[in-house]
Amino acid sequence: MEKNEKQRNRSLSNLSLDLIGSILSRLPVKFLLQLKCVCRAWRDLISNPKFAKYHLKHFIIQEKLMLMERLCYLVHYDRLNSVVEELHFPVTPSSIYAYFNIVGSCNESPIEFPTHSRKCLSTVYGFGYDSFADDYKLVRVVAFATERFETEVKLYSLGTNSWKRIEDFPYSVPNKSDGIFVNGALPWLVYLENDLVCPYFVSYLDLAEEKYGWLELPDYESGQSVCDIGVLGGCLHM
Amino acid sequence: MSNTSENPNPSSSSAKITLKTSDNELFEVEEAVAMKFCTVKQYFEDEKDNDVAARGSSTVIPLPNVHSAVLARLISYCKKLPQSNAVADNHEEEETKKKERKQYGTPGDLVDLISAANYLDFKEGLEFFNQALADHIQNKSVEYVRKFFGIKGDFEPHEEEKYREEYAWAFEGVDED
Secondary structure, three states: OOOOHHHOOOOHHHOOHHHHHHHHOOOOHHHHHHHOOOOHHHHHHHHOHHHHHHHHHHHOOOEEEEEEOOEEEEEEEEOOOOEEEEEEEEEOHHHHHHHHHHHHOOOOOOOOOOOOOOOEEEEEEEEEEEOOOOEEEEEEEEEEOOOOOOEEEEEEEOOOOEEEEEOOOOOOOEOOOOOOOEOOEEEEEEEOOOOOOOOEEEEEEEOOOOEEEEEEOOOOOOOOOOOOOEEEOOEEEO | OOOOOOOOOHHHOOOEEEEEOOOOOEEEEEHHHHOOOHHHHHHHHHHHHHOOOOOOOOOEEEOOOOOHHHHHHHHHHHHOOOOOOOOOOOHHHHHHHHHHHHOOOOHHHHHHHHHHHHHOOOHHHHHHHHHHHHHHHOOOOHHHHHHHHOOOOOOOHHHHHHHHHHOHHHHOOOOOO
């Protein structure tokens, strides 16, 4: 043992709350939810939107919220292998706000999903962070079972705690690729049935502008019938 | 030891800076290493501006909040720093990094390193040691974490119980202490 041990500051109880915050920010959301009951000071720290922002810097790539038919999963991706490493916990829709809560909201009520009257063909979701407005946004695209592939897109903003309808999805029904979030945008893979040469492309919703854009995919062999997109190291891959 | 190949600023590779710790030990450190500590860098630049240090390497920078044993470890960490904070690409790499972090000792040691890195405004080091300490509590129970940090729970029992019920799913799959 060093003789000057006493001068040193070895006890963990001497760490300032600021430092505790940066240590805790290295931990996954589910675990932080537990740690909220360590003591009041920690609960306040973890609930603070500033903490959430800081936390997000470490985790936006590794952790994402995945919504499937009103069930919500938190999924960890092994980044290089791009497979679902752990399916942590399926939770009911009312618990979605638990995740929101920890990433920076003080909402006290679960999100109510809006209803739609017509017969729906499929529903896809996207969830991401708009760093411009410092807001989390959940997007739902409903495709109706009509001949012209009509869609209805609603966007839930955590900041305003409300849904609003935004511009309809400009292309045909997006393929299922829930939960992908890259560079402030939610990309979906779109399939064009009448284009035999390059039937796939990516349409994305810019979360800050709330406007759509599209990306051509790099050349791929024509006649290829299966294609998917995902996130690798913060970039979109196909 | 020659450090020229890795030094981003070769012209200053030979310059040394002397740091004085809380227990009055003197450390002669390569400038490139010392400049990773923003607190030292700031001090050094202010001195330069004041022209007090016009005679070159004679400046001694006092670090009244850092013990020699801790500074020695920080410096040795700095020397093998390169990619230690890059995000792990896969599970295997993450395990390797975890092992590497484990080498930095007990939680008490880490508290010293974290406090010093924070005082020195040494960002990469702070992140690394924060993660090393976070590794110790990862997936542990609330009781374990309280004990670990020397914290007394201050919720009313019924409050805590209510919270645990509400978030029961978050409390599943905790490691044995």
